[in-house]
Amino acid sequence: MQQSTPPITENQTVLDALNRCVAACENCITACLHEEHVQHMVGCILLDRDCADICALTARFVARGSAHAKHVMRECIELCQLCHIECAKHNDTHCQQCAAACKVCIEACKAYLG
Template sequence: MNQPTASALDNQILLDALHRCVAACEHCATACLRDEHVGHMVGCIRLDRDCADICALTARLVARGSEHAKHVMKECVEVCRLCEAECAKHSHDHCQRCAAACKACAEACQAYLSE
């Protein structure tokens, strides 16, 4: 049986962080839409959706070994950091969990880019 290479393991860690971020952002956006003061959550919802989309795209490009993965990943880091900052402003548990997932994802992507 073949053992996975270090880079395959590194990619799996990155892919896991990207997928966790997608799920956290989708959950956060949905929960924010249910907030009684949804008008105050518009910025959060927009960033959640953008972040989920860029993370999903980045995960697909990484998984297929695309030559464009690192380029898109730079944008992913930027959007994750913006989403983290926005979600961190809100006291809702789902926003705090989303901020943590975005931070972890940005860090995983940055580590990958630094290799």
């Protein structure tokens, strides 16, 4: 089944949000691993990893115009919401930046889905 793909510029907003979320999650993971009490950050790290991976996968599906992009994106929204909630609990700058990136990503994905 061949799907006609819109020009990449039409998807640029969601692609940018997904890629910024990947970067914020990866940054948060690295910073959390350097925290003095890293064991308290395990939940955050695990969600960051899942969120970064699903956002990267979703960006690839959107970029190639996959017929499955919207299905993957719904999973992406769910993980971004969980990551946003977890990171928002922590006062560290990297966690707050990650929570903000997740929120922007959620909004961009919802807009893409219509």
